[in-house]
Amino acid sequence: MAEVEEKAKQGSTLRHLVRALRSRNYRLFVAGQGVSLVGTWMQHVAMSWLVYRLTGSAMLLGVVGFTSQIPTIFISPVAGVLADRWDRRRLLLVTQSLALLQALFLALVVLTGIVQVWQIIVLSLILGIVNACDIPIRQSFVVEMVDQREDLGNAIALNSSMVNGARLVGPAIAGLLVASVGEGICFVLNALSYLAVILALAAMRIPPATKTGQARRPILHDLREGFLYAYRFGPIRSILLLLALVSLMGMPYSVLAPVFAKEILHGGAHTFGFLMTGAGSGALAGTLYLASRRSVRGLGLVIVRATLLFAVGIAIFALSRDFLLSLAALALAGFGGMTIVASCNTVLQTILDEDKRGRVMSFFTMAFIGVAPFGSLGAGTMAGIIGPRDTLLLGGLGCLAGAAIFARNLPQIREKVRPIYLRMGIIQEVADGLETAAEQPPLRESGDLKSDGA
Template sequence: MLARGSHENTGERLRLTLRALQSRNYRLFFAGQSVSLVGTWMQQVAMSWLVYRLTGSALLLGVVGFASQIPTFLLAPVAGVLADRWNRRRLLIATQSLAMLQAALLAAAVLTGVVQVWQIIALSVVLGCVNAFDIPIRQSFVVELVGRKEDLSNAIALNSSMVNGARLVGPSIAGVLVATVGEGVCFILNAASYLAVIAAITAMRITPARRHGARKHILHELREGFTYAFGFPPIRSILSLLAVVSLMGMPYTVLLPVFAKEILKGGAHTFGFLMAAAGVGSLGSTLYLASRRSVVGLGRVIAAAASIFGVGVAGFALSRELPLSLACLCLSGFGAMALVASSNTILQTIVEDDKRGRVMSLFTMSFMGMTPFGSLMAGSVASWLGARDTLLVGAVACLAAGLHFSRQLPRLREMVRPLYRQMGIIPEVATGIQSASEPTPPPEK
């Protein structure tokens, strides 16, 4: 009887964790993206190692990171307006096709032996422009794939687990391929991987969302999105915390080749292991979030996650041994993904449908758009201060930002309650930014 009950409980928890996959469109999306993202992580690892192999410069690592991500900061708000205006499925097919072309051009340059750093920078800018549109469109597209609104938080968590499962597999494969056959093969495989997601999106059966109201000038809708997001303190606080962590903490990935080669005395394999360790922590974080029954208490998770991430980065900066470095990166990966996925869930829950694309573009701008400035700053500072001290400064900033957000939580909870009652969202979701110990507020009479 105990064994049977144990199996039933395990099965129930598994169904709870995977409940968003009951939607056919989301299953297709999940399968296609799972293949494509492995290729994406392979390319990212191979590109970083290629730049460092060609130049031996931490500064140029920062420049390449800046080039690939600055378009997100500049173009994501415009992409958000388009996501609220146009058919998101068609937009995604276009962005995925362009990303496939970029990977193919990069592979051709490497395999023909003509690759130079300026070409890598130029192609990084191209991919950055594509991602500036792809990421906010893809984030807002997830809502259209889930049959039941109460499964949205689970879909977001599973989406994050998919990203980090690929982050675990991709760098490990890339480390082996770079060491044996070179970086070019990684770029070819990445180009081929985009076919999976394009096929999945094409196979979906989706009724396009109705756009309410007449279209306004794009600048008016852009300003409307900024006013809506930054005029509401809960959204503003989450975006601000993400921006600080992305600027000061996330660029640690840019300096991983330096740590792998100079401090840990390793090579491409070591770099791949470091990237995979962060992926292990991130995957564990998303599986934890996916297994939650509701979004109750995610406000506290956000505050704690920023601090956990800071501790992990600080420990990695001080470590000189590979096992300890891997453990610290696992911790930082857990904190980073818990922060991003929980923030995404709350924002997707509280935002109005007709402004979803614009708010998610600001989410992308805060999470991805600030990283290029951090990458450039990390590469520049590390060239004279050293990689270790650079990461320590960023870790302290993340700890301080997490503490500041936790002090704001009581005020933010009070602001979220009436909004959810007005929107008529189920009580479980309505307490998403509240602490788990708070009772659900009674419905208005």
């Protein structure tokens, strides 16, 4: 009898862990996106190896990485406006189709033997532009795929779990394929993987969204409106600023990890690979932790604690000279970093106004991805001046400062969130930390926005 009860309890726990999958559209998304993410990581590894094989230049590796991320700063805000105006599913069909064509062209130039570095840089820039459009649209589309609003946090956590699961599987497959048959096959398989997402999107049944006729207004008008909304509403502003700070000062630890693997831990490529696996494993654990939470209540405090763990993990890694300690430190940093990002995503998605969802998620994309190239550039420059160890310690201190400021503002953040739930008649859901809601708050008046502070 006890064994039967234990099995039933385990089954109930598993169903709770993946409860967002009870939504048909989200199940389709997970199936398609899971395949595509493995292909994406395969292409990422194969492209980096291809550039280094052709040039032997670490600088050109940085150039390729920079061109793939810098479009986010300039293009994501416009994509956010389009996400608030047009059908998001159709927009994603366009972006995924363009990404497929990019992978096919990359495979073509490699397999025919005509590949040159400038072609890779141009194709990397094209993919960066496509991703700058795709990411905010995809983030704002999650809420349309989930039937039950209370499953939104779980859906975001499961999506992050897929990313980190693919981060562990994709590079391993790419390494085997590159060593045996070359880089070209990785690009072919990535192109084919996009078909899974396209077919999943085509099979979804999404109720037509009611748009407010804003398409006739200039894009800059809508962009300004979204920026003022995010800036004047204290909770959104605080979350975006913390995320940007972490991305600028903390996340570049991965750029300096090869230096630590070789110069401090006296290892090679395999040491670097193990370190990145440790960080990925910690990130995966973080997403599973968030998926297991029965409520998103208290996420404000979770963000503070995760930022502290992230900063401590970076600092320990910077000071460590032992491989196992460095591995554990990066696992801790990976857990904290992914918990920060997924928690911030969940909070934003649950407190923003529906008609501004695309624009706010584009600012989220800018804060997380768009700032990253500048952080990487700054970390590389600082490492050359003060050394990699002090550079990471400085980044960890910056993250600690960000956590302290966010913690100090947390009472004001709770105060600004509370009236939203009061107006919605769900005051019983308000507790310590940031709360979620079963439906979106009504559009707030401009006068209310002006009175908000962090």
